[in-house]
Amino acid sequence: MSARRLWTLLRREVRATLRDPFTATILVAVPLLALLAFGFVLATDVKHLALGVHDASGTAASRRLVAELAANGTFDPRRFATRAALDRALVSGAISAAIVIPPDFDRALHQGGDPPAVQVIYDGGEAVLAGNAEAFLRSLIAATGAGLTEAGSPRGAGVEVVTRALFNARLDGKPFMVAGTFGFVLSFLTTLITAVSIVNERMTGTFDQLQVTPATSLEIFLAKILPLGAVFAFDVVLMVVVAGLVLGVWPHGSLLFFVVVSSGYVLISLALGLIFSATSATAAEAVQKTVLFSIPLVQMSGFAFAVRNMPTAFRWFAELLPATHYIRVSRAIYLRDAGPLELLPELGVLLLCGVVLIGLALRTLEARA
Amino acid sequence: MMDPIIRTRGLTKRFGDFTAVDELAIDVAPGTIFAFLGANGSGKSTTIRMLIGLLRPTAGAIEVDGIDVVRQPRRVRDHIGYMGQKVSLYQGLTLRENVEFYAGLYGLAGAELERRWGALRERFALAEAEREKTEELPAAIRQRAGLALSTMHRPRVLFLDEPTAGVDVRSRGVFWELIQDEAEGGSTVFVTTHFMEEADYCDWVCFIHAGRLVADAAPEELRRRYSAGYRIEVALPEGERAAVGAALGREATTTPTGVALVVDTLGPDVLAALDRVVGRHPAARVRIEQPQMTDVFRRVLAAREAAPPAAG
Numbered sequence: 110m111s112a113r114r115l116w117t118l119l120r121r122e123v124r125a126t127l128r129d130p131f132t133a134t135i136l137v138a139v140p141l142l143a144l145l146a147f148g149f150v151l152a153t154d155v156k157h158l159a160l161g162v163h164d165a166s167g168t169a170a171s172r173r174l175v176a177e178l179a180a181n182g183t184f185d186p187r188r189f190a191t192r193a194a195l196d197r198a199l200v201s202g203a204i205s206a207a208i209v210i211p212p213d214f215d216r217a218l219h220q221g222g223d224p225p226a227v228q229v230i231y232d233g234g235e236a237v238l239a240g241n242a243e244a245f246l247r248s249l250i251a252a253t254g255a256g257l258t259e260a261g262s263p264r265g266a267g268v269e270v271v272t273r274a275l276f277n278a279r280l281d282g283k284p285f286m287v288a289g290t291f292g293f294v295l296s297f298l299t300t301l302i303t304a305v306s307i308v309n310e311r312m313t314g315t316f317d318q319l320q321v322t323p324a325t326s327l328e329i330f331l332a333k334i335l336p337l338g339a340v341f342a343f344d345v346v347l348m349v350v351v352a353g354l355v356l357g358v359w360p361h362g363s364l365l366f367f368v369v370v371s372s373g374y375v376l377i378s379l380a381l382g383l384i385f386s387a388t389s390a391t392a393a394e395a396v397q398k399t400v401l402f403s404i405p406l407v408q409m410s411g412f413a414f415a416v417r418n419m420p421t422a423f424r425w426f427a428e429l430l431p432a433t434h435y436i437r438v439s440r441a442i443y444l445r446d447a448g449p450l451e452l453l454p455e456l457g458v459l460l461l462c463g464v465v466l467i468g469l470a471l472r473t474l475e476a477r478a
Numbered sequence: 479m480m481d482p483i484i485r486t487r488g489l490t491k492r493f494g495d496f497t498a499v500d501e502l503a504i505d506v507a508p509g510t511i512f513a514f515l516g517a518n519g520s521g522k523s524t525t526i527r528m529l530i531g532l533l534r535p536t537a538g539a540i541e542v543d544g545i546d547v548v549r550q551p552r553r554v555r556d557h558i559g560y561m562g563q564k565v566s567l568y569q570g571l572t573l574r575e576n577v578e579f580y581a582g583l584y585g586l587a588g589a590e591l592e593r594r595w596g597a598l599r600e601r602f603a604l605a606e607a608e609r610e611k612t613e614e615l616p617a618a619i620r621q622r623a624g625l626a627l628s629t630m631h632r633p634r635v636l637f638l639d640e641p642t643a644g645v646d647v648r649s650r651g652v653f654w655e656l657i658q659d660e661a662e663g664g665s666t667v668f669v670t671t672h673f674m675e676e677a678d679y680c681d682w683v684c685f686i687h688a689g690r691l692v693a694d695a696a697p698e699e700l701r702r703r704y705s706a707g708y709r710i711e712v713a714l715p716e717g718e719r720a721a722v723g724a725a726l727g728r729e730a731t732t733t734p735t736g737v738a739l740v741v742d743t744l745g746p747d748v749l750a751a752l753d754r755v756v757g758r759h760p761a762a763r764v765r766i767e768q769p770q771m772t773d774v775f776r777r778v779l780a781a782r783e784a785a786p787p788a789a790g
Binding site (some may be wrong): 281313314317318320321322323324325 | 552561569580
């Protein structure tokens with residue numbers, strides 16, 4: 110081995126790497142982003158979980174109970190005047206757990222007889238989060254309840270906690286992951302497949318040829334994504350059937366609605382892949398962009414970690430990802446039998462993402478250097 | 479000259495600090511073969527990409543077949559055919575499938591397609607290749623197929639970017655005959671090449687160097703302006719040399735084998751004189767040395783460097 114030759118080879122590799130801004134950025138940014146995301150954003154401990162509170166008692170004792178729940182930072186209580194409003198917030202996903210304090214809470218606490226029963230309700234769709242939240246609430250309410258009865262009560266029976274899962278009562282984690290997997294697979298695979306399509310055509314010269322024919326960018330765009338869209342729509346049906354037959358997980362909601370929404374999402378995702386492709390000089394660069402995109406896709410879309418647990422800035426970022434909204438819709442249909450009206454806000458965001466991304470894709474196809 | 483079918487004024491393209499094309503002004507007459515000659519990296523492909531609307535100029539005006547290409551790049555597409563440096567055939571498809579694809583984009587189908595493609599297939603000798611996948615075809619056939627496809631919709635202007643790059647010399651000759659056929663059929667052909675000798679297939683030649691137009695004339699005119707001229711040698715027996723020298727004029731000189739003469743152009747008078755010599759002296763053997771276009775190009779550059787910089 111020659112040290113001089115090795116030095117020559119090393120110098121060339123280092124120069125080539127540092128002079129490629131995209132690769133240099135990836136080399137520095139990816140480790141930092143991953144470190145911050147896993148260490149800061151995606152910590153598995155439960156903190157500042159939105160907790161709905163319907164306090165029908167409205168006494169000093171019930172207010173103290175709520176204050177104790179808020180004290181250690183695990184829960185951020187949000188008060189709801191009616192039980193119906195509380196249920197709506199749970200169904201929409203605005204809160205992940207709730208407690209209902211009965212009207213006779215204070216009286217039952219200080220008189221003989223049965224101890225007061227505080228109801229804990231949670232969204233069982235997010236099985237892991239729900240399990241953690243339930244355990245925390247049980248222990249916190251029990252401890253606070255014991256404190257409340259120590260001074261005045263002759264019996265010190267504390268507070269009874271009655272739990273109820275709104276969906277997925279058995280806290281089975283499979284439906285949650287299956288519904289989320291649609292989001293991950295449809296986002297990553299569609300983007301990867303289309304990411305190389307235009308850049309490959311550019312390199313073989315056929316894209317230039319295509320651009321000097323009367324074909325419009327809309328026609329080129331549709332021709333690129335519709336056949337793939339049909340294939341992925343078939344994939345969705347196949348995944349639903351396999352998940353049902355093999356894993357025993359079927360959507361609680363309408364299969365037709367799920368396939369229609371998923372097909373629409375596939376088109377959005379394909380458009381993103383086309384943007385990667387049309388803005389890349391080589392196939393390798395397009396693939397790098399797709400892989401880079403898959404990092405926030407896994408970490409921040411809610412596929413693996415709850416978005417509502419993330420710090421505010423990261424939550425905003427997550428809301429910008431179409432995958433975040435699709436995964437919510439997918440889980441809502443799979444776990445809660447949600448229909449189009451209930452999901453209108455999420456569907457609206459997806460539609461907006463579609464319009465923006467397809468518009469951008471058309472612009473990149475049309476763009477002259 | 480008739481109204482030009484291609485016209486540029488002040489056409490400029492900069493990439494950052496690098497000026498690829500600088501203040502280009504050209505006029506291309508309808509129905510001619512216009513050669514855009516220059517070394518690799520001189521700005522030929524950048525120019526052609528601007529002319530067909532694939533690249534936005536930094537400054538200047540382009541008009542192709544009456545269409546303002548800078549403002550309406552899409553409109554020009556119905557009027558032009560294009561063949562790039564990389565022959566644009568889809569791999570994985572047969573030649574026939576490529577034909578149907580491109581024909582479909584121009585609205586050609588059914589009997590009309592069969593009629594048009596049938597004629598092209600015969601003229602370009604592509605019948606045997608029709609069922610082959612394009613990646614399995616030899617370069618020369620792919621090149622002919624690319625040209626056939628770019629002319630299928632009968633464009634008024636045909637843009638060919640280095641069409642003979644990577645093709646052997648014999649196939650290049652055949653290819654240029656096909657290009658000349660297209661021009662005779664009424665199309666205007668704008669062709670870039672770095673093979674200087676291909677200028678002789680063309681009606682008009684532009685030399686581009688470092689993004690600037692350095693010469694612009696018919697090939698013969700360029701030879702007249704920028705070469706030592708045609709060297710004519712007549713080999714013949716010693717006893718006949720004096721008479722032949724006198725017949726060819728005062729510039730003729732005797733050589734060890736006969737008589738030699740250098741002329742600016744091969745005009746009718748020169749050819750008539752040679753014809754008379756051969757008629758009267760059956761033993762005479764005439765050899766004409768044409769100035770090489772590569773030498774012409776070198777002299778153009780030398781003349782440009784020697785000239786004082788233009789005012790303003």
